[in-house]
Amino acid sequence: MAGFLGATYDWVKAAHVIFVIFWMAGLFMLPRYLVYHQEGLSDPADAARWTEREGKLRRIILTPAMIAVWVLGIALALNAGIADGTPGLGWLHAKLAIVFLLSGYHGWAVGYAKKLAKGRTTVSNKALRMMNEIPALAATLIVILVIVKPF
Template identity: 90%
Template sequence: MVGFLGATYDWVKAAHVIFVIFWMAGLFMLPRYLIYHQEGLADPADAARWVERETKLRAIILTPAMIVVWVLGLALALNAGIADDVPGLGWLHAKLAIVLLLSGYHGWAVGYAKKLARGQAGVSNKALRMMNEIPALATALIVILVIVKPF
């Protein structure tokens, strides 16, 4: 594919995939951290360690990776012609919708980590464990959309 990215297309695509891996690693870790953090709220020292871990994960991996994913992903989508009504990009619209929802989940998890840092647990451990699977499901759907391009 050429588009406006020209010869850099493959490099941009490779960087996008690399940062998706980083983001997903963070999204797989943070919910697990939230579970352990919530279970450790009774011990202030343990809770403080989880706050520190979550803060580092967000600042070093999770949020920077998500930003890079969005910037590179939008460049790739524009290069593919998403803004020009190029036909056959239904899969890309669906992918972007899932990535938007995943970004919302990211925001929720970051917000919940901040609530836990204040000692406020609002979700049951069972619900947290179920929500821990959201990134895996979203990743599977995105990979299917990108590889199979069903529509």
């Protein structure tokens, strides 16, 4: 597939996949950090360490990777013809919807980390552990959509 990316298409696609891996790694880690942080709120020193870890994860991996995923992904989607009404891209629309929801989850997790840094909890430990599975579910659906292209 050449499109406007031409000879750079494979490089852009490779970079997109690399940054997806980084982002997903961070999204698998942060919710687990939130569980441990919430459980450690009774010890101020422990809670402070979790706040620091979460901040580093956010600044070094999560947010830069998510930005790269979106920039590269939009370039790939435009290259595929999503803005031109190219037929057969239903799978891509579904993928983008899931990525949009996953970005919202990312934002929620970052916001919850900031609440925990202030000592506030609004989600039970059990619910927090269940929410830990959202990135895995999203990744599974996205891979199926991209590889199988069911519609």
